[in-house]
Amino acid sequence: MSDRPAVVTRFAPSPTGYLHIGGARTALFNWLFARHCGGKFLLRVEDTDRERSTEAAVAAIFEGLDWLGLKADAEPVFQFARAERHREAVMDLVAKGRAYRCYMTPEQADAQREQARAEGRALRSSWRDRIAGPDKDNQPFVIRFKGPVDGDTVVEDLVQGRVTFHNRDLDDLVLLRTDGAPTYNLAVVVDDHDMGVTHVIRGDDHLNNAARQSLIYEALDFTKPAFAHIPLIHGPDGAKLSKRHGAQAVGDYADLGYLPETLRNYLARLGWSHGDDEIFSDEEAIAWFNIADVNKGASRLDWDKLNHINAHYLKSADPHRIADLVLKALAARGTVLEGPLEARLRAAMPLLQDRGKTVLELVDQMAFVIALRPLVLDDKATKSLTEETVARLSRLRDRLQTAPVWTAPDLEALLKDFAEQEAVGFGKFGPALRAILTAGLPAPDLGKTLAALNRDESLTRMDDRLL
């Protein structure tokens, strides 16, 4: 009897670098499953490798999870802080005869491992059944797990199905290092048990470890959690995701102008599906998510689809929020906007936020809004400003000046009406007007362009060329 929630999941990164996209998806699946079940999602920092773990990495991972919106339901557990508890468990194992002191030097271990491999079996230390004499009293040793020599270990995996391992292929792995520090496979088992983890959802690079850990669970008399080994994410070329595939860290995606909801949606859809649903809310994902629907095969990152989803969320996002992001991206490029320019950009955002797949693209799409006068026209544009065109645009300018309302639809209508009145097609003045207003920078329909610039700026830019 316990009051523990029925389902407890955890994300357990080792802080040796930033949070990469694969880890982000693992965290997401854990989060989704816990939410779906009304359970808890925990966080554990696996920092037992003191050499490679860094504060900066811990911060980067927390920041990444935070940005993604994956909040843990309890304070994170730092594995290294629990070393004493891990040692306790190992001593318990030694007392039970399920672990032993091994005095082999690393070199001896390598040699024995090689020999074992040649014989088609895993390493079994020669110290398995020996008690050291006084000669070893002050000699360094490690504590190894005394694995069964025969029989099978079966992992019932929620994603991969039933997977059988032969015990003879499983090493007598080191539980406690020479310096008394616990190793990963031991610490994971003890921590998952102590944290009440019911579902271990992690990358399938750990599937082999699940067998080793199963043995430790049994030796410790711990109840095993359910395992779910989800496939890894590969790069667009099918190879394991690495630096040459570009963005790996979730922070990179933020810098590139992707929204966290985009990543959640896209990543959830990678290796998991709910019928034909492609774009869905967090609530829907939580309601639908089920480990049974997770695929077994690895999937590749597809930038086009990521972009498509991001465009969708960019379109429907709060303009103020997107404006903040555009401003931030601009600032990162060294352009700090304030005052009227910032106000103009913010006001124009609802008109323009559907024009980019990323915030960075939006920055480019908004360049015409914040361009400084006088705009520099290229030769072609300058030549198109014939006497006739200038005269016509001047007439248009006067109408614009007295336009009763300055909104995109009204301006669009005004433009149409003007064309009719002049008895010409848009081709007779549209391109020239566009050149005057944007200097060839990307911009939307003229009605929207005028609206985005606001009346004063539009008229002033026209005056720059027409007067």
Next chain:
RNA sequence: GGUCCCUUCGUCUAUCGGUUAGGACAUCAGAUUUUCAAUCUGGGGAGAGGGGUUCGACUCCCCUAGGGACUACCA
């Protein structure tokens, strides 16, 4: 080398023994058009190969090929 996992359009996927194998992204064509997009309509495009099991296999089994993970006193 050994152990284990994986394999449906270019990509992400649906299918859970009987479908013209569906959808999304991408792509191509057309429409729209004042630039670039967007949008709309339509098209092409898949069960790795070979054996079985079965009245009937994408679906179940085996082999081959290809891809991946693990094989540390890293996690």
